[in-house]
Amino acid sequence: xxxxxxxxxLGKLGGLLLTLFLASVVIFAALQLxxxxxxxxxxxxxxxxxxxxxxxxQYHLDDPIWLxxxxxxxxxxxxxxxxSFVYKTPVVDLIAPRIGITVLLVLYTVVLIVVFGIGxxxxxxxxxxxxxxxxxxxxxxxxxxxxFVVAILLIWLFGRELGWFPVYGAGEGLLDNLYHxxxxxxxxxxxxxxxxSRITRGAVVAQLGSEHVDTARVRGxxxxxxxxxxxxxxxxxxxxxxxxxxxxxxxxxxxxxxVAFGIGGLGSLxxxxxxxxxxxxxxxxxxxxxxxxxxxxAVVDVIIAAIDPDSxxxxxxx
Amino acid sequence: MSVAQxxxxxxxxxxxxxxxxxxxxxVAAVVLLGIVVMALFGPLLAPYDPDQLFVGPSNGAxxxxxxxxxxxxxxxxFSRVLSGAAASVFAPVxxxxxxxxxxxxxxxxxxxxxxxxxxxxxxxxxxxxxxxxLVLAILAVAMFxxxxxxxxxxxxxxxxxxxxxxxxxxxxxxLGKPYMAALRIQGVSSGAIAFRHLVPxxxxxxxxxxxxxxxxxxxxxxxxxxxxxxAQPPASDWGVMISAGQASLLTGxxxxxxxxxxxxxxxxxxVNILGARVTAWAEGKDS
Numbered sequence: 001x002x003x004x005x006x007x008x009x010l011g012k013l014g015g016l017l018l019t020l021f022l023a024s025v026v027i028f029a030a031l032q033l034x035x036x037x038x039x040x041x042x043x044x045x046x047x048x049x050x051x052x053x054x055x056x057x058q059y060h061l062d063d064p065i066w067l068x069x070x071x072x073x074x075x076x077x078x079x080x081x082x083x084s085f086v087y088k089t090p091v092v093d094l095i096a097p098r099i100g101i102t103v104l105l106v107l108y109t110v111v112l113i114v115v116f117g118i119g120x121x122x123x124x125x126x127x128x129x130x131x132x133x134x135x136x137x138x139x140x141x142x143x144x145x146x147x148f149v150v151a152i153l154l155i156w157l158f159g160r161e162l163g164w165f166p167v168y169g170a171g172e173g174l175l176d177n178l179y180h181x182x183x184x185x186x187x188x189x190x191x192x193x194x195x196x197s198r199i200t201r202g203a204v205v206a207q208l209g210s211e212h213v214d215t216a217r218v219r220g221x222x223x224x225x226x227x228x229x230x231x232x233x234x235x236x237x238x239x240x241x242x243x244x245x246x247x248x249x250x251x252x253x254x255x256x257x258x259v260a261f262g263i264g265g266l267g268s269l270x271x272x273x274x275x276x277x278x279x280x281x282x283x284x285x286x287x288x289x290x291x292x293x294x295x296x297x298a299v300v301d302v303i304i305a306a307i308d309p310d311s312x313x314x315x316x317x318x
Numbered sequence: 319m320s321v322a323q324x325x326x327x328x329x330x331x332x333x334x335x336x337x338x339x340x341x342x343x344x345v346a347a348v349v350l351l352g353i354v355v356m357a358l359f360g361p362l363l364a365p366y367d368p369d370q371l372f373v374g375p376s377n378g379a380x381x382x383x384x385x386x387x388x389x390x391x392x393x394x395x396f397s398r399v400l401s402g403a404a405a406s407v408f409a410p411v412x413x414x415x416x417x418x419x420x421x422x423x424x425x426x427x428x429x430x431x432x433x434x435x436x437x438x439x440x441x442x443x444x445x446x447x448x449x450x451x452l453v454l455a456i457l458a459v460a461m462f463x464x465x466x467x468x469x470x471x472x473x474x475x476x477x478x479x480x481x482x483x484x485x486x487x488x489x490x491x492x493l494g495k496p497y498m499a500a501l502r503i504q505g506v507s508s509g510a511i512a513f514r515h516l517v518p519x520x521x522x523x524x525x526x527x528x529x530x531x532x533x534x535x536x537x538x539x540x541x542x543x544x545x546x547x548x549a550q551p552p553a554s555d556w557g558v559m560i561s562a563g564q565a566s567l568l569t570g571x572x573x574x575x576x577x578x579x580x581x582x583x584x585x586x587x588x589v590n591i592l593g594a595r596v597t598a599w600a601e602g603k604d605s
Contacts, residue, residue, distance in 0.1 A: 148544040156567040252450040274460040
C-alpha cells in the first residue's frame with residue numbers, strides 16, 4: 001500500500017467514526033425520548049409517586065438528554081454499561097456470558113458460508129456443464145430460503161424424524177457447543193451460501209473469459225497457477241466485499257437462529273429486552289451490533305484496497 | 319442486515335436469468351395473482367372461522383375437510399393462512415411505498431441542490447446504512463412496543479438508503495442530459511422541470527426497485543414476527559403462524575409452520591421473477 005491508497009482510507013476512517021458517533025446518538029436518544037422506563041423498571045406494578053421520584057433519580061432520568069448521553073457514552077468507554085431495567089443487574093453481567101456462544105455461532109456460520117459458498121461457486125465456474133446446472137438449481141432455491149424457514153424445516157427433520165442433532169439449547173463445553181450449533185449455523189448459512197456461490201461463480205467466470213487469462217494460457221502457464229494467480233486473485237475483491245457484508249450482518253440476524261433453537265446468546269437477549277422494553281440492554285447490544293457491522297465492513301474495505309488499490313480511490317458516481 | 323442491504327436492492331442474477339423464461343414468468347404472475355386475491359378476499363374465502371378453536375382435531379393432518387390440516391388448537395390452517403394474507407402482504411407494501419417515497423425525495427433533493435445538501439443527505443444515508451435493518455426494527459419495537467407498526471416504520475427507514483443511492487445516481491445522470499439544459503434555456507420553471515420531467519423519468523427505476531424491495535421486506539417482516547416482536551398471536555400473520563407451529567414440529571405435525579413458510583418462500587420467489595422483468599423494462603426505458 002502506498003500513500004495514494006492510505007489517504008482515502010484515512011478519510012474513510014474519519015467518516016466511519018462520525019457515522020458510529022451519529023448512530024450512537026440515534027440509538028440512545030430515540031429510546032431515551034420515547035421509551036417509558038418507569039413501566040419497564042417497575043414491571044407493571046403501579047408505582048407510587050415517591051417510587052417514581054426515586055427511580056427517576058436513580059437512573060438520572062431528570063437530567064437533560066445530552067448529559068444522559070454523555071454519561072452513557074462515558075460509561076461504555078470505561079466499561080460501565082448501565083443497569084438492566086428488568087433484571088436490575090449490571091448489563092455487562094447479562095452480556096458477558098452470552099457473547100461467547102453468539103461469536104461461536106457466527107464463526108461456525110462463516111466457515112460454512114465461505115467453504116460451501118465460495119467452494120461451490122468456483123466448482124460451478126470451473127467445471128461448467130452438469131455441475132454448473134446443479135449448483136444453479138440448488139442456489140436458485142437457496143436464495144429464497146430465509147433463516148426462519150430453514151430453521152423450522154431442520155427442527156422438524158432432525159428433532160422429530162432423524163434425531164442426529166439437538167434442536168434446542170447450546171450444550172456445555174466447546175465440542176458439545178459445536179454439536180448443538182450445527183443446525184442453527186446451517187439455518188443461518190443456507191441463504192448466504194447460495195448468494196455467495198452466485199457471486200463467486202459470476203466473478204470467476206468473468207475472469208476466466210478475460211484477455212489476460214487467455215494470454216496466460218497462451219504463454220503455457222499451468223492452469224492451476226493461472227487459476228490461483230490470475231483468476232481467483234482478481235475475482236477476490238468482489239467475493240470479499242460480499243463475504244464481509246454478510247459476516248458483518250450475521251451478528252444481527254443470529255438472533256433469528258438463537259430464538260428458533262433456544263440458544264441464550266446476544267441476539268435472543270436483545271429480542272427479549274426489546275419485547276420487555278429493557279432499554280439499557282437494548283441500547284448497549286444495538287450499539288455493539290452497529291459497531292461490529294461498521295468495523296467489519298471497514299476492515300474488509302481495507303483488505304480489498306490492499307488487493308486492488310483502484311477500489312480505494314473515490315468512485316466518480318458513488 | 320438483511321439480504322436487501324447485502325444485494326443493494328439489486329435483482330439476484332439467478333432471478334434475472336429466470337425471468338427470461340416465459341413459462342416461469344407466467345407461473346410467477348399466476349402465483350402472485352393468487353396471493354393478491356388471498357390478501358384482498360382471504361377472510362371471505364376461508365372455509366372456517368380462522369379463530370374458531372377445535373373445528374378439527376389438534377394438529378390434524380391434511381384431509382379433504384382441512385386441506386392444510388389443523389393447528390395445535392384445532393384451528394383450520396387454510397382459513398388462518400387466508401385471513402393472515404392481508405397483513406403479510408400489505409405490510410411489506412407499506413414498507414416499499416414509504417421507503418420509495420422518502421428515499422426518492424431525499425435523492426432528488428440531494429441531486430438537485432448538490433453541495434452541502436448532498437453532503438448532509440449522504441451522511442444521513444451512511445448512518446442509516448450502518449444500522450442493520452433487523453437491529454433498527456428491534457430498536458423500533460423497544461420504542462413503540464410490539465406489533466407490526468414499529469417494524470414497518472423501521473424497515474421503511476432501513477430500506478431508504480438502497481432506494482436513495484440508486485435514485486440519486488439516476489437523477490444526476492438525468493440532470494446532466496442535454497434536454498434538461500434545453501428546458502432550462504427555454505425558461506421552464508424549476509418546479510416544472512423537477513415534477514414534470516425529472517421525477518417521471520426516474521419512476522421506472524423507482525418502481526423496479528420497489529418490486530424487488532417487496533420480497534425482501536416480506537422476508538424481514540416475517541422474521542420479525544417469527545421473533546415474536548411483530549404481529550402478535552392470535553393474529554394469523556404468516557410469520558406468527560410459523561413461530562407458533564414450532565412446538566408441533568416436534569410432535570410430527572409440521573403443517574402449522576410449513577404451509578405459511580411455503581407461502582412466504584413462493585411469494586418471494588414469484589416477486590423476484592416479476593421484479594427481474596420490471597427491472598429489464600425500466601432499464602430498457604432508460605436507454
